[in-house]
Amino acid sequence: MSTDEVERDFRDNVNMTAKELSDWLATDESKGVGQHDGGESVGHRSGRRIVDLLRTKSADLTDDDHAHMRKVVGYIHRHLAQRPSGDVRETSWRYSLMNWGHDPVK
Numbered sequence: 001m002s003t004d005e006v007e008r009d010f011r012d013n014v015n016m017t018a019k020e021l022s023d024w025l026a027t028d029e030s031k032g033v034g035q036h037d038g039g040e041s042v043g044h045r046s047g048r049r050i051v052d053l054l055r056t057k058s059a060d061l062t063d064d065d066h067a068h069m070r071k072v073v074g075y076i077h078r079h080l081a082q083r084p085s086g087d088v089r090e091t092s093w094r095y096s097l098m099n100w101g102h103d104p105v106k
Contacts, residue, residue, distance in 0.1 A: 003066050007058060010069040013076045014101035018054040021047055024098050033095040043099035046072065050101045076102045 001009075016024065024030050025047045034041030050072060053065055061069075079097050088094045089105055097104055 001070075003061070006066045006069050006073075007061070009073045010053070013073050014050060014054070015106050016098065016101050016103055018051050020103075021054070021098075021101050022051050025051070029095050030099055033092045034099060041099070043075075043096055046075075047099040047101065054101075072100055075100050080104065 025044060030047070031041070031044060034043035046068070049068055053061070053069065056065065076097065079093070079100070080102075082093070083104070084091060084093055094104055
């Protein structure tokens with residue numbers, strides 16, 4: 001997969017702006033979900049990196065950045081496949097996805 005394809009896939013799946021994601025990451029709901037390894041959750045840490053990626057010009061993205069973009073897209077796809085039934089607006093499922101830059105009710 002070319003870097004252009006990785007970036008396009010990332011933009012197609014991350015549907016929150018840098019500001020929306022940054023504001024979300026400051027909430028208690030955001031900090032309360034995900035796999036915690038004694039501190040910040042994996043998704044919350046990824047969300048902070050996604051904010052940086054969204055603010056980075058394409059020409060300045062590194063191989064490591066592209067690898068993280070692929071990881072983000074993979075997570076979003078896997079998590080969307082596990083959508084619970086019913087109203088998902090106030091669920092940890094949605095909140096976890098939002099930490100990764102995707103709001104499924106948007």
